[in-house]
Amino acid sequence: MVKVKEVKIDGESIYIFNSAIYIFESSTGFTLELDIIVSEIVERKYRGEENLILEIELHDGRVINTIMHQKSLQGGLPQLNLYCELNDMDDYQDFHYVNENDLVFPNVEEGITLEEIRKYEMPNEKVKLTLTLPIDQTEWLSKKNGRDLSGIFKEVIYDYWRKHHIGS
Template identity: 50%
Template structure:
């Protein structure tokens, strides 16, 4: 089992194993993602639809020019608290 991540595509969890070519494996459906009948799970799905369900987080670095008292205050905060603060500030700003 492995996770396959392709930029611009949904992550895929692949399950696979080696099969003995001598064995018939009756009753077991074997599929290959390269086959024409293999369904495209992303067909008709947009990034906006995915974001309605789950918005991924991404790290960024900001370079700011602030007064020393604000810099000292920011340095005294925990990352978790700053992340929440900026999320709330940006959400309020974006809703305007």
């Protein structure tokens, strides 16, 4: 079976945790399908894009340059599900074929956890808090800039989480 070695989107290499590349056969024709598990940051970056320019390097040395479209599949892990129409099947004879009537499709999520993905690349989220604190703490906080406050709260929360979350 054909395996993906590296993927570049718009010329930028992305880290892939797992992938499946295969030919999907339907009543309307054939498509090249690429399902990849990526970090949440990569998923968010490309989620809204309809067309992506891909360079897919396979383990056997072949390189596929194509424009792929996104389809929306629900899964538990961050992923991109991409496809492009195929007219010439000659270059894809050794690819895995999946028919629209098949009950089993490649499972790229198997054996990977969100925790593993976040160890590689942790996304940041904006959070707004409203707190009631003693005046001296309020004055001290108001003198700090946003970056310093983010670091302080991140450290405090991780310390608290480690003390109270371990073993639960």
